[in-house]
Amino acid sequence: MSVIEKKTVLKVDGGGILxxxxxxxxxxxxxxxxxxxxxxxxxxETPAQSAAVYTKSHFQAAPLKVTQESIGAxxxxxxxxxxxxxxxxxxxxxxxxxxxxTRKMIADRFRLPEAYVxxxxxxxxxxxxxxxxxxxxxxxxxxxxxYNSAKSFQQAILTTDTVEKSSCVEVMIDGRTxxxxxxxxxxxxxxxxxxxxxxxxxxxxxISSPVLQSALKTAINTSFNQITVDGETSTNDMVIVMANxxxxxxxxxxNHPDWGHFQxxxxxxCEDLAKQIARDGEGATKLVEVEVExxxxxxxxxxxxxxxxxSSLVKTAIYGADPNWGRIxxxxxxxxxxxxxxxxxxxxxxxxxxxxGTPQLFNEKSVSDYMKKEEHVVxxxxxxxxxxxxxxxxxxxxxxxxxxxxxxxx
Amino acid sequence: MSVIEKKTVLKVDGGGILxxxxxxxxxxxxxxxxxxxxxxxxxxETPAQSAAVYTKSHFQAAPLKVTQESIGAxxxxxxxxxxxxxxxxxxxxxxxxxxxxTRKMIADRFRLPEAYVxxxxxxxxxxxxxxxxxxxxxxxxxxxxxYNSAKSFQQAILTTDTVEKSSCVEVMIDGRTxxxxxxxxxxxxxxxxxxxxxxxxxxxxxISSPVLQSALKTAINTSFNQITVDGETSTNDMVIVMANxxxxxxxxxxNHPDWGHFQxxxxxxCEDLAKQIARDGEGATKLVEVEVExxxxxxxxxxxxxxxxxSSLVKTAIYGADPNWGRIxxxxxxxxxxxxxxxxxxxxxxxxxxxxGTPQLFNEKSVSDYMKKEEHVVxxxxxxxxxxxxxxxxxxxxxxxxxxxxxxxx
Numbered sequence: 001m002s003v004i005e006k007k008t009v010l011k012v013d014g015g016g017i018l019x020x021x022x023x024x025x026x027x028x029x030x031x032x033x034x035x036x037x038x039x040x041x042x043x044x045e046t047p048a049q050s051a052a053v054y055t056k057s058h059f060q061a062a063p064l065k066v067t068q069e070s071i072g073a074x075x076x077x078x079x080x081x082x083x084x085x086x087x088x089x090x091x092x093x094x095x096x097x098x099x100x101x102t103r104k105m106i107a108d109r110f111r112l113p114e115a116y117v118x119x120x121x122x123x124x125x126x127x128x129x130x131x132x133x134x135x136x137x138x139x140x141x142x143x144x145x146x147y148n149s150a151k152s153f154q155q156a157i158l159t160t161d162t163v164e165k166s167s168c169v170e171v172m173i174d175g176r177t178x179x180x181x182x183x184x185x186x187x188x189x190x191x192x193x194x195x196x197x198x199x200x201x202x203x204x205x206x207i208s209s210p211v212l213q214s215a216l217k218t219a220i221n222t223s224f225n226q227i228t229v230d231g232e233t234s235t236n237d238m239v240i241v242m243a244n245x246x247x248x249x250x251x252x253x254x255n256h257p258d259w260g261h262f263q264x265x266x267x268x269x270c271e272d273l274a275k276q277i278a279r280d281g282e283g284a285t286k287l288v289e290v291e292v293e294x295x296x297x298x299x300x301x302x303x304x305x306x307x308x309x310x311s312s313l314v315k316t317a318i319y320g321a322d323p324n325w326g327r328i329x330x331x332x333x334x335x336x337x338x339x340x341x342x343x344x345x346x347x348x349x350x351x352x353x354x355x356x357g358t359p360q361l362f363n364e365k366s367v368s369d370y371m372k373k374e375e376h377v378v379x380x381x382x383x384x385x386x387x388x389x390x391x392x393x394x395x396x397x398x399x400x401x402x403x404x405x406x407x408x409x410x
Numbered sequence: 411m412s413v414i415e416k417k418t419v420l421k422v423d424g425g426g427i428l429x430x431x432x433x434x435x436x437x438x439x440x441x442x443x444x445x446x447x448x449x450x451x452x453x454x455e456t457p458a459q460s461a462a463v464y465t466k467s468h469f470q471a472a473p474l475k476v477t478q479e480s481i482g483a484x485x486x487x488x489x490x491x492x493x494x495x496x497x498x499x500x501x502x503x504x505x506x507x508x509x510x511x512t513r514k515m516i517a518d519r520f521r522l523p524e525a526y527v528x529x530x531x532x533x534x535x536x537x538x539x540x541x542x543x544x545x546x547x548x549x550x551x552x553x554x555x556x557y558n559s560a561k562s563f564q565q566a567i568l569t570t571d572t573v574e575k576s577s578c579v580e581v582m583i584d585g586r587t588x589x590x591x592x593x594x595x596x597x598x599x600x601x602x603x604x605x606x607x608x609x610x611x612x613x614x615x616x617i618s619s620p621v622l623q624s625a626l627k628t629a630i631n632t633s634f635n636q637i638t639v640d641g642e643t644s645t646n647d648m649v650i651v652m653a654n655x656x657x658x659x660x661x662x663x664x665n666h667p668d669w670g671h672f673q674x675x676x677x678x679x680c681e682d683l684a685k686q687i688a689r690d691g692e693g694a695t696k697l698v699e700v701e702v703e704x705x706x707x708x709x710x711x712x713x714x715x716x717x718x719x720x721s722s723l724v725k726t727a728i729y730g731a732d733p734n735w736g737r738i739x740x741x742x743x744x745x746x747x748x749x750x751x752x753x754x755x756x757x758x759x760x761x762x763x764x765x766x767g768t769p770q771l772f773n774e775k776s777v778s779d780y781m782k783k784e785e786h787v788v789x790x791x792x793x794x795x796x797x798x799x800x801x802x803x804x805x806x807x808x809x810x811x812x813x814x815x816x817x818x819x820x
Contacts, residue, residue: 316816405723
């Protein structure tokens with residue numbers, strides 16, 4: 001991947017959803033939150049081929065149902081409206097009615113068919129949207145002039161996130177530069193509920209909705225689906241991508257000679273956003289990355305990596321800078337996929353702490369120092385069961401996680 | 411169950427592994443731990459039909475392999491030797507050799523065939539047993555006179571558990587009193603590893619090893635397998651039962667008229683021990699019980715119950731006495747079994763907080779007070795998908811969990 005990344009796929013520092021040609025975005029404060037921006041829109045100048053993935057929660061929130069209906073109608077979007085503070089989840093008939101009404105108001109505002117509008121929400125579960133405020137937002141929102149700002153959109157979608165999250169990559173397709181940009185928000189806790197992960201991706205690539213759906217699914221599997229803050233899945237999780245074709249490439253599909261590069265670029269963008277979310281996990285002080293190689297299959301490697309990065313015992317050990325490889329063994333040990341303990345090597349940073357099923361002598365202090373100093377702690381596991389490789393990302397488990405989630409109301 | 415429990419199955423306060431006829435036990439300090447007892451034996455005066463269940467971890471510790479071999483040889487045990495402090499897990503060939511040698515030393519000491527001895531360990535992963543100390547223990551251990559003590563055995567198997575765990579039930583079989591006793595230890599963290607759950611059960615029932623195995627498996631499924639402290643499974647988890655037949659009942663099997671009562675009694679004993687382990691989870695201040703009814707199947711109910719009780723967000727909410735039903739919805743939402751949000755009711759204590767997929771008005775303060783005051787918090791979920799019922803137990807997630815697991819070395 002590193003060769004491709006260097007030569008064909010380029011990360012663009014400071015880029016985001018407005019980097020691809022033909023997109024606008026804005027955000028404003030409508031009063032769902034006390035002071036911060038809480039309402040935003042991404043807008044494409046022309047109808048864009050679109051795709052999305054949704055939470056697998058049985059309790060899918062109302063906006064996700066409306067968005068599914070919009071994309072399902074013809075695979076085209078031209079605007080996405082997002083609010084923070086209220087998730088509009090577990091709100092029954094009223095919630096669905098409110099999501100439809102929000103969609104209609106944005107469609108009217110931008111003179112679009114309703115089916116060209118997607119709706120997303122994040123925040124409190126079990127509370128209804130204050131529709132007077134939503135109405136005000138829909139009539140005041142603008143994506144022109146000074147209002148056109150990726151930053152204000154990025155801010156509008158946050159809940160208890162501590163930083164904005166954005167990313168941008170460029171990739172050569174048919175000799176033209178195709179740009180992909182993204183904004184995301186991660187786990188934040190707002191009474192009385194759980195976090196929500198939202199991702200919004202724009203690109204000027206020419207690609208049809210079904211092909212884009214397939215590319216998004218592939219990208220999600222190795223990125224957003226491989227992060228965990230606390231093993232929870234929200235009612236509102238969703239990632240949406242809009243592709244407006246302004247780059248002028250020949251339509252992408254699996255037979256296009258540059259298909260692999262596009263997939264690589266989209267996957268890289270998703271991975272970058274996902275890592276930003278993991279790093280900003282509640283109470284986190286570190287990004288934790290687990291790499292597994294030599295597994296029975298790619299799927300097995302990914303399961304094992306996620307099991308390790310999601311283990312509360314591994315997460316607390318990392319917070320405590322304690323090179324407790326026994327906990328890594330423990331987490332791997334109860335993964336559902338087969339693995340052979342006798343051919344298992346474990347590295348913390350560059351140090352081998354366990355090899356061929358046997359503890360290794362290692363410098364505890366230097367490994368502990370590594371865990372203490374690095375903001376990005378890497379655990380590598382090498383099996384000898386096959387050629388499967390996979391990675392997963394998470395964060396440490398700290399006092400602040402308990403504080404944020406147990407006592408944020410007092 | 412309540413009728414059976416009252417009339418046929420009786421909990422015996424203060425009873426334990428020595429309550430059934432014909433068993434002895436002892437524990438002593440051999441120096442694996444600084445001061446506390448760390449070596450114990452359960453002994454049956456006559457060969458006992460035996461059964462056991464083992465961790466599903468891929469990294470099964472050496473003693474479990476030796477115990478499987480012993481029970482596999484003929485289904486008979488007469489002694490179980492246990493040490494705490496060192497788990498003898500991930501110790502390769504040497505570990506296996508040490509476990510065999512421990513078995514042999516106890517067999518010699520009590521003049522038994524080696525296959526009549528089971529071995530169990532709990533403690534540090536990746537360290538070898540100090541065999542000079544084990545040898546001393548095997549030659550000094552006694553189960554006669556003052557040395558015969560359930561209490562000293564219960565103490566010898568603990569690691570960072572804060573309390574001893576024991577239970578006893580009586581059940582009428584063929585008009586005779588059959589007694590079942592047990593001792594257990596729960597999750598405790600010792601460098602550099604994770605907790606271990608061990609359970610030891612004695613009974614004077616007459617029952618063959620294969621039938622006992624089946625009864626144990628049934629009992630485990632609704633007890634030890636339904637508790638979670640942090641979602642981890644250890645290398646050393648094991649529950650062993652010995653039945654010496656001294657009660658003089660006709661051999662139990664599924665056709666015996668009192669079979670149901672025996673199964674009920676064994677399940678009740680296991681549930682009692684399992685709840686003691688959950689309550690004593692690391693840093694825990696409360697036992698949390700989740701009851702699910704009306705699920706698609708028993709298995710579905712059990713999965714949903716365990717998902718809720720294992721959710722970090724639910725656990726922190728309980729610690730914070732925060733009636734955050736949104737987190738319960740979230741945890742249920744990503745269980746792998748089907749469920750219908752629109753017919754879901756949730757109760758915290760006696761208070762209904764969510765009904766038919768809609769938030770309910772409820773007295774937040776009284777629910778919060780309930781969560782704050784009760785040492786045993788009950789969450790009930792009622793679905794309308796079928797007749798499946800299931801329960802699971804866990805504990806709250808507290809600052810002390812992070813403290814114990816992140817900074818216990820400093």
